Amino acid sequence: MTDPYKTIVVTGVGVVSPYGIGLDCLQTGMLSGKCCLERTKDEVYPGFEGTIAQVRSLPPLAGYSSPQYSRTDQLAVMAAQNAMASSGCERSALLDGGIVMASTLGGLTEIDTSIAKDPAAWYRRPGGLLRAASYPFAHVADAMGEHFGIRGPRCAISVACASGAMAIALAANMLLDEAAPIVLAGGCDPLCPFTLSGFNSLQALDPNPCSPFDQNRKGTNLGEGSAVLILETLAGATARNANVLAVLRGWAMTNDAFHPTAPQKEGSGLVDCIRLCMGMAEVSVDDVGYVNAHGTGTPLNDSAEAQAYETAFRGRKLPIPVSSTKSYFGHCLGAAGALEAAITIMAIRSGALIPTLRLTHPIESPGVDWLRGEVKRPPLPLAMSASSGFGGSNTVLIFESGLS
Amino acid sequence: MTSHLPSVTITGIGSVSPHGPLAGLIPLSPLEPTAISAWATPGPRRAFLVPPFRPADVVPGVKTRRLDRLSVWALIASALAIKDAEIDLSQVDRSRVAVVFATAFGCVELTEAFYLSAAANGWNGTDPITFPETLASAPTSHVAMFHSLRGPNITVSNKYFSGESAMIQAAGLLRHGQADLAIVLAGDALARTLYSWYEEADLLSPACYNLDRTPEADGFIPSEGVAALVMESSACGDVHSKAHSEARSRTRSYARMSSGRWAAGGQPAEIIGRMLGGSDPRLIICSGNGAPCANSPTAGLAREIVGEGAIVIPAQSFAQGLAGTGALFHLILGLSSMPSSKPGSSSASGQALLLGTARDNGFAAMLLELP
Numbered sequence: 001m002t003d004p005y006k007t008i009v010v011t012g013v014g015v016v017s018p019y020g021i022g023l024d025c026l027q028t029g030m031l032s033g034k035c036c037l038e039r040t041k042d043e044v045y046p047g048f049e050g051t052i053a054q055v056r057s058l059p060p061l062a063g064y065s066s067p068q069y070s071r072t073d074q075l076a077v078m079a080a081q082n083a084m085a086s087s088g089c090e091r092s093a094l095l096d097g098g099i100v101m102a103s104t105l106g107g108l109t110e111i112d113t114s115i116a117k118d119p120a121a122w123y124r125r126p127g128g129l130l131r132a133a134s135y136p137f138a139h140v141a142d143a144m145g146e147h148f149g150i151r152g153p154r155c156a157i158s159v160a161c162a163s164g165a166m167a168i169a170l171a172a173n174m175l176l177d178e179a180a181p182i183v184l185a186g187g188c189d190p191l192c193p194f195t196l197s198g199f200n201s202l203q204a205l206d207p208n209p210c211s212p213f214d215q216n217r218k219g220t221n222l223g224e225g226s227a228v229l230i231l232e233t234l235a236g237a238t239a240r241n242a243n244v245l246a247v248l249r250g251w252a253m254t255n256d257a258f259h260p261t262a263p264q265k266e267g268s269g270l271v272d273c274i275r276l277c278m279g280m281a282e283v284s285v286d287d288v289g290y291v292n293a294h295g296t297g298t299p300l301n302d303s304a305e306a307q308a309y310e311t312a313f314r315g316r317k318l319p320i321p322v323s324s325t326k327s328y329f330g331h332c333l334g335a336a337g338a339l340e341a342a343i344t345i346m347a348i349r350s351g352a353l354i355p356t357l358r359l360t361h362p363i364e365s366p367g368v369d370w371l372r373g374e375v376k377r378p379p380l381p382l383a384m385s386a387s388s389g390f391g392g393s394n395t396v397l398i399f400e401s402g403l404s
Numbered sequence: 405m406t407s408h409l410p411s412v413t414i415t416g417i418g419s420v421s422p423h424g425p426l427a428g429l430i431p432l433s434p435l436e437p438t439a440i441s442a443w444a445t446p447g448p449r450r451a452f453l454v455p456p457f458r459p460a461d462v463v464p465g466v467k468t469r470r471l472d473r474l475s476v477w478a479l480i481a482s483a484l485a486i487k488d489a490e491i492d493l494s495q496v497d498r499s500r501v502a503v504v505f506a507t508a509f510g511c512v513e514l515t516e517a518f519y520l521s522a523a524a525n526g527w528n529g530t531d532p533i534t535f536p537e538t539l540a541s542a543p544t545s546h547v548a549m550f551h552s553l554r555g556p557n558i559t560v561s562n563k564y565f566s567g568e569s570a571m572i573q574a575a576g577l578l579r580h581g582q583a584d585l586a587i588v589l590a591g592d593a594l595a596r597t598l599y600s601w602y603e604e605a606d607l608l609s610p611a612c613y614n615l616d617r618t619p620e621a622d623g624f625i626p627s628e629g630v631a632a633l634v635m636e637s638s639a640c641g642d643v644h645s646k647a648h649s650e651a652r653s654r655t656r657s658y659a660r661m662s663s664g665r666w667a668a669g670g671q672p673a674e675i676i677g678r679m680l681g682g683s684d685p686r687l688i689i690c691s692g693n694g695a696p697c698a699n700s701p702t703a704g705l706a707r708e709i710v711g712e713g714a715i716v717i718p719a720q721s722f723a724q725g726l727a728g729t730g731a732l733f734h735l736i737l738g739l740s741s742m743p744s745s746k747p748g749s750s751s752a753s754g755q756a757l758l759l760g761t762a763r764d765n766g767f768a769a770m771l772l773e774l775p
Contacts, residue, residue: 045527046526046527047526047527047528048527048528096667096670104539104540104541108515111519113519113520113522113523114523115519115597116516116517116519116520116523116597117520117523119596119597119600119601119604120600120603120604123600123601123604123605124604128604129601129604129605132601135509136508136509136561136563137510137540137561138508138561138562138563138566138728139563141562142563142668145668150668151667151668151669151670151765152667152668152669152670153569153665153666153667153668154562154667154668154766155560155561155562155566155569155573156560156561156562157558157559157560157561158510158539158540158541158559158561159541159544159557159558159559160539160541160545166558170558170573173573173576173577173580173582174573174576176576176580177572177576177579179572179665193522193527194518194519194522194538196527197522197527197528197530197535198518198530198532198535198536198538199535200527200528200530201530201531201532201535202532202535202536203532252582253555253556253557253558253582254499254554254555254556254557255503255545255548255553255554255555255556255557256554257498257548257549257551257552257553257554258549259549260536260537260542260545260546260549261536269554272499272554389541390536390539390541390545391536391539391541391542391544391545391546391548391557392545392548392549392557393541393545393557
């Protein structure tokens with residue numbers, strides 16, 4: 001029997017993506033097969049030539065012209081605003097709420113190389129000190145809290161590319177702990193020279209639109225965006241008559257403890273994470289109808305991840321349907337896990353399984369049904385979102401379309 | 405976090421601080437800020453700095469080449485805390501060990517180096533080895549890699565209460581059966597860009613410039629270091645947790661954490677009062693920022709909650725210099741400064757409240773049972 005105080009539900013989803021603002025335009029864009037990845041030259045920094053996905057029309061946000069708010073902060077606030085607007089959640093319901101926001105960048109977007117040569121001179125520039133104040137990644141959570149007047153427990157997390165999903169997992173823990181009655185949780189990261197240069201130096205970027213899980217994949221593409229979920233207990237949602245969009249049936253976090261950038265080759269950390277999550281959700285391998293994969297398109301990640309699905313879903317009656325939606329708008333780093341959680345919720349609500357783009361020669365994995373080509377619409381009560389990151393972090397979330 | 409949930413126990417302490425690398429409590433001795441020599445300053449500048457040491461002399465076999473100092477200190481502090489807790493990791497299910505690290509600024513030293521390489525070579529000429537080590541989560545993952553810890557691996561930050569947030573979230577992992585043991589770390593490293601920011605923002609204490617001024621002078625003396633705690637679950641319903649707590653039943657305890665709250669606003673006295681239930685801690689360990697504790701809003705809040713009779717252990721300058729990541733040091737120094745700091749001694753028993761407040765009415769509070 002469902003315990004309404006221990007059942008975590010999603011009552012709002014807000015998204016800012018290269019498709020625009022809102023889950024609807026993301027859904028319309030992805031279902032139509034539109035790819036937001038574009039080849040660019042000299043756009044993010046002089047000399048960069050490659051493929052990225054940008055949020056091109058970020059409308060100005062009231063009060064956010066001050067240099068103390070970075071582009072990261074703006075993406076976060078806009079996604080939260082969208083979550084509240086789309087769910088009809090009043091600010092008053094959030095007053096004592098919590099915030100768990102993920103970002104790998106914080107305010108790095110507002111800082112340039114000259115800070116390292118002469119920091120004092122950099123701070124003396126107009127707005128320099130304010131810009132610096134946005135640097136700590138905790139600022140993202142503060143910016144959201146201050147904007148909406150939310151005064152509950154507030155924290156930011158940074159766990160590389162698993163950040164956005166882990167924020168959702170920690171928010172769920174916070175609700176179980178009764179630390180807050182409602183929590184805004186998600187992730188945000190913009191494109192910036194620092195990270196683009198870093199991934200470029202690691203030779204992790206495909207110069208062309210990426211092909212996750214393809215045998216000829218050459219790397220990832222970076223994108224930008226943010227996603228925020230409104231999470232609360234079923235008891236809380238029922239008390240305020242909120243519309244339940246999905247149930248967060250399970251969440252789990254593990255670490256590979258293997259390498260600073262490479263995943264463990266057999267994906268053992270992800271396997272453990274998937275099993276823990278299914279255990280928490282009390283579901284079997286046959287109950288999960290779809291996996292929104294991490295699927296970066298890098299040779300190492302995708303082969304380890306494919307092996308992880310083979311192992312974790314062994315014994316299934318049918319191959320597990322898997323796709324990578326990074327093929328549509330790239331890898332949004334700290335936002336990726338939250339955006340993919342939103343897409344997973346979108347999948348269970350619409351019944352549409354989004355295929356991976358440009359997947360012509362999938363990795364050979366008999367236990368995996370690599371989704372490609374047409375959008376499939378099977379019955380889908382339960383779906384999983386998997387995220388991994390540098391440093392070996394893994395987070396897996398399982399969503400259900402309704403209350404069982 | 406509610407008080408009906410089982411408590412978690414702090415069984416090990418490790419630190420890298422201006423006192424050097426240490427396992428266990430920090431011996432109380434006067435600490436003076438030292439002169440900065442790692443980068444050129446326009447005149448004498450001081451801070452509470454970690455003295456240089458060879459990591460492999462403290463933790464044999466540890467490899468720290470090309471890591472940010474913050475990662476190095478996290479590795480060392482975690483190893484010292486595990487040693488202090490007398491844990492043999494070969495006897496522990498390492499897939500059930502979490503690492504939770506709190507930092508305000510992350511690996512700022514290598515971030516600075518990455519910017520310098522971009523300034524010198526252009527963004528297309530940056531260093532691939534440095535880049536992953538700039539991530540705020542790098543220290544957390546190095547701790548996991550070094551000790552082969554495969555449980556949740558989390559890096560958190562909060563403007564004023566990063567350390568408290570890490571402890572409370574780690575306790576949540578233990579209470580919900582998501583881990584049996586957690587290594588909780590908090591700290592930051594000073595770098596030129598950071599110190600310069602404090603200076604340009606006019607935040608520094610006169611003691612940073614003037615050798616004759618003591619740390620007690622008003623203002624902020626930046627500091628650096630990483631503190632680590634080993635936190636273990638008491639008997640939870642979960643089969644793993646039960647087995648773990650039985651195996652470790654005779655472990656000594658520095659303190660048991662029975663409940664904790666942090667928030668960015670609201671009515672702290674009311675919320676903390678609810679958290680305490682019928683508990684009446686007579687010892688307050690301040691973890692606040694800014695003014696000396698006796699006159700601070702934290703002390704005022706403490707009096708409001710527990711009355712005039714409580715003993716208040718003031719926040720110490722060094723830990724205050726760590727801004728939001730000082731809580732673990734505040735706790736360790738508070739435990740160290742009790743009449744008898746030997747764990748288990750009767751004079752150090754009772755309940756304590758680790759309490760911090762912030763300028764904008766945020767607060768963090770943790771109720772601790774001292775053995």
